[in-house]
Amino acid sequence: DQQVKQNSPSLSVQEGRISILNCDYTNSMFDYFLWYKKYPAEGPTFLISISSIKDKNEDGRFTVFLNKSAKHLSLHIVPSQPGDSAVYFCAATLGWGKLQFGAGTQVVVTP
Amino acid sequence: NAGVTQTPKFQVLKTGQSMTLQCAQDMNHNSMYWYRQDPGMGLRLIYYSASEGTTDKGEVPNGYNVSRLNKREFSLRLESAAPSQTSVYFCASRAPRAYEQYFGPGTRLTVT
Numbered sequence: 001d002q003q004v005k006q007n008s009p010s011l012s013v014q015e016g017r018i019s020i021l022n023c024d025y026t027n028s029m030f031d032y033f034l035w036y037k038k039y040p041a042e043g044p045t046f047l048i049s050i051s052s053i054k055d056k057n058e059d060g061r062f063t064v065f066l067n068k069s070a071k072h073l074s075l076h077i078v079p080s081q082p083g084d085s086a087v088y089f090c091a092a093t094l095g096w097g098k099l100q101f102g103a104g105t106q107v108v109v110t111p
Numbered sequence: 112n113a114g115v116t117q118t119p120k121f122q123v124l125k126t127g128q129s130m131t132l133q134c135a136q137d138m139n140h141n142s143m144y145w146y147r148q149d150p151g152m153g154l155r156l157i158y159y160s161a162s163e164g165t166t167d168k169g170e171v172p173n174g175y176n177v178s179r180l181n182k183r184e185f186s187l188r189l190e191s192a193a194p195s196q197t198s199v200y201f202c203a204s205r206a207p208r209a210y211e212q213y214f215g216p217g218t219r220l221t222v223t
Contacts, residue, residue, distance in 0.1 A: 004153075034210060034211060041216075043214030046211040046212070089153060096208060098169065099154075101154040103153040104153055
């Protein structure tokens, strides 16, 4: 039973525009959420995270929004750059421990 | 710091063969994890070790065994490989009281 879902397998966006990646979860006990970025033939790298007690966290071009009532989080990338082309995974955890990952969204940034 | 290293990078096995995937981290992290990544499935936890001397099953442990050799090293063993174990395997580690995990570059395993 997949508790973290990324329903869009792919996203194409023009360079300079905003990329919005979405993630839904079913377990209301999750208390921390993370986004990872993955290039081909490499391991995932941590991008940004948010605690369940917050609704927004920003780091440079990356902002994560959390809507607990909807059990939904999103990652905004503004402006999108060619180097942002990668697979993005949403993950959730209960305490310091195991991460539950979504299936990933492939982002392609076009010139 | 090398971070998390994994060997080998690629491996082809025949059904029934065994092999051990090696993982080491130099960040002095207590917790270590093994995941597999399959198309459309995200990363699924196979086994983890919360600290040296302990191991626990994750979401998909069948067909695998692990050994936490010391604080740095956490190995994953396939005793009798099956085609269903064709996947990319990632090792990760995590510092105490931190949420983010740091991943190695992965091992691409094909079982024919």
